[in-house]
Amino acid sequence: RTPLASLSDDDLAAFLTEQQQAYAQLQATGLKLDLTRGKPSSAQLDLSDELLKLPTTTKDRAGTDVRNYGGLEGLQELREIFAELLGVEPAQVVAGGNSSLTMMHTVLVDFLLFGGVDSPRPWSQEETVRFVCPVPGYDRHFALLEELGIEMVNVDMRDDGPDMDAVEALVRDDPSVKGIWIVPTYANPNGAVVSQEVAARLASMPTAAPDFTIFWDNAYAFHHLTEDETKSADIISLCTAGGHPNRPVVFASTSKVTYAGAGVAVLAASVDNVAWFLRHLGKASIGPDKVNHLRHVEFFRSAEGLRQHMQKHREILAPKFAAVDEALRTGLAGLDIAEWSHPRGGYFVNLDVLDGTASRVVQLAKEAGIALTPAGSSFPYGRDPRDRNIRLAPTMPVLDDVRTAMAGVATCVALAAAERLIS
Numbered sequence: 001r002t003p004l005a006s007l008s009d010d011d012l013a014a015f016l017t018e019q020q021q022a023y024a025q026l027q028a029t030g031l032k033l034d035l036t037r038g039k040p041s042s043a044q045l046d047l048s049d050e051l052l053k054l055p056t057t058t059k060d061r062a063g064t065d066v067r068n069y070g071g072l073e074g075l076q077e078l079r080e081i082f083a084e085l086l087g088v089e090p091a092q093v094v095a096g097g098n099s100s101l102t103m104m105h106t107v108l109v110d111f112l113l114f115g116g117v118d119s120p121r122p123w124s125q126e127e128t129v130r131f132v133c134p135v136p137g138y139d140r141h142f143a144l145l146e147e148l149g150i151e152m153v154n155v156d157m158r159d160d161g162p163d164m165d166a167v168e169a170l171v172r173d174d175p176s177v178k179g180i181w182i183v184p185t186y187a188n189p190n191g192a193v194v195s196q197e198v199a200a201r202l203a204s205m206p207t208a209a210p211d212f213t214i215f216w217d218n219a220y221a222f223h224h225l226t227e228d229e230t231k232s233a234d235i236i237s238l239c240t241a242g243g244h245p246n247r248p249v250v251f252a253s254t255s256k257v258t259y260a261g262a263g264v265a266v267l268a269a270s271v272d273n274v275a276w277f278l279r280h281l282g283k284a285s286i287g288p289d290k291v292n293h294l295r296h297v298e299f300f301r302s303a304e305g306l307r308q309h310m311q312k313h314r315e316i317l318a319p320k321f322a323a324v325d326e327a328l329r330t331g332l333a334g335l336d337i338a339e340w341s342h343p344r345g346g347y348f349v350n351l352d353v354l355d356g357t358a359s360r361v362v363q364l365a366k367e368a369g370i371a372l373t374p375a376g377s378s379f380p381y382g383r384d385p386r387d388r389n390i391r392l393a394p395t396m397p398v399l400d401d402v403r404t405a406m407a408g409v410a411t412c413v414a415l416a417a418a419e420r421l422i423s
C-alpha cells in the first residue's frame with residue numbers, strides 16, 4: 001500500500017469513496033460491540049471458581065480465627081506470597097481489601113491530611129501540589145488527582161517508561177512536585193515495561209520535595225501474554241540504594257488474577273512507610289477480610305501457584321490480542337495513518353491514529369455500534385493535545401467479537417484519515 005498522505009488528489013478521493021462504502025456496509029450489519037472495558041471475561045472469572053468453596057478452615061497457620069477482628073496488616077501467609085512475588089520482606093507488605101485503587105486513594109489522602117514519613121507538613125498545607133503524569137496513562141489515576149485538587153503535568157510515556165529527562169527536570173527545582181504515577185509493567189494503556197535504567201533514574205534522581213513519592217502501581221505485574229515473563233524492576237531496593245527508602249509505594253492486586261470484584265489488594269513499601277500507613281488505617285478499620293485472604297492463600301498455595309494460574313489467563317487472552325493486531329494490520333498496514341502497541345502483557349492495546357482524528361474515529365465507531373473508550377481518556381483532564389490516542393480493551397468480548405469489532409475500527413480509522421487529508 002501507499003502511504004495515504006502521498007496519494008494524488010484523485011487516488012485519495014477514490015480511497016475515501018471506498019472507505020465510505022465499507023463504512024456503510026459496517027453500519028448495515030447492526031453491530032453492538034464494546035471495547036471499552038478493561039475487565040476480565042466471564043471465562044477468565046470461571047478460572048477461579050474454586051474460591052467459592054474456600055477456605056476449608058477458619059484458622060490461619062498461627063491458629064488465629066480469621067473470622068474475627070484484627071490483623072490490620074493482613075494475613076501473614078498472604079503477605080509472604082506477595083513478598084516473594086514483589087521481591088520484598090513480608091513485613092513490607094500490607095494485604096488489604098479488594099481494591100488497590102482504594103489503597104492509592106487512602107495513601108494520597110493520608111499525604112494530604114497528615115503528610116508522609118519525610119514530609120515537612122501535610123500536602124494540604126502546601127500552596128500547590130503537583131504530580132508528574134506519564135501519558136498516555138490510566139484514567140482513574142488522573143481522575144483521583146483531579147478530585148483531590150492535585151495539579152497534573154504531562155510527560156511522555158515511552159516503550160521503556162517515562163521520558164526521564166523531562167521527569168528529572170520537573171522534580172529537580174520545584175518542591176511542589178510531590179509525586180509521579182508509574183505503571184511499571186505492561187502499562188495501561190501502552191504496554192510499556194519500565195527498564196532497569198529508567199527505574200534506577202527514578203530511584204536516584206534528586207528531588208526538591210523531600211517527600212517526593214513514586215506511586216508504583218504494578219497492577220499487571222504477573223499478566224504476561226507471552227512466554228517471556230518480564231520481571232518488574234525492584235523499585236524498593238533501588239530507592240533504598242539511592243538513599244530514598246521511603247520514596248516508593250508499590251501497589252498490586254488480584255483483580256485480574258482471581259475476581260475483579262472480590263480479589264485482594266496489597267501495598268508494599270519501606271517498614272517506616274508501612275507503619276505510617278497502618279497507623280492511619282488503624283483509625284478506619286479493625287482489620288481486613290482475612291477470610292478472603294485465607295481463601296486466596298488456599299487457592300494459590302504459593303507464589304508459584306499464582307504464576308501458574310496466570311498461564312490459564314494467557315491462553316484465553318493471547319488470541320484476543322493477536323486478533324487485534326491482525327485486524328489492524330489487515331486494514332491499515334502501509335497507509336501510514338496509525339501506529340499501535342504490541343503488548344507482551346497487560347490488558348490494553350494503544351492505538352495512535354492520524355493527529356486530530358481520534359474523536360472522529362470514536363464517533364464513527366459508535367455510530368456503527370462499536371463502543372470505544374472516549375478519545376482523550378488516557379490523559380489528565382481527558383485532554384489529548386494531539387487528539388490521536390485511543391485505548392482498546394479486548395479482554396472482555398469473546399474472540400469472534402474482538403475480530404469483528406477491530407475490523408470495523410480499522411475501517412473507521414481509514415475513513416477518518418481520508419476525510420482529514422482531503423479537507
Ligand code: PLP
Nearest residue numbers: 038099100101138188219253255
Ligand atoms: N491500576 C491500573 C493501572 C489499572 O489498570 C486498574 C484497573 O484497570 C487498577 C489499578 C484497578 O485495580 P484494583 O482493581 O485493584 O482497584
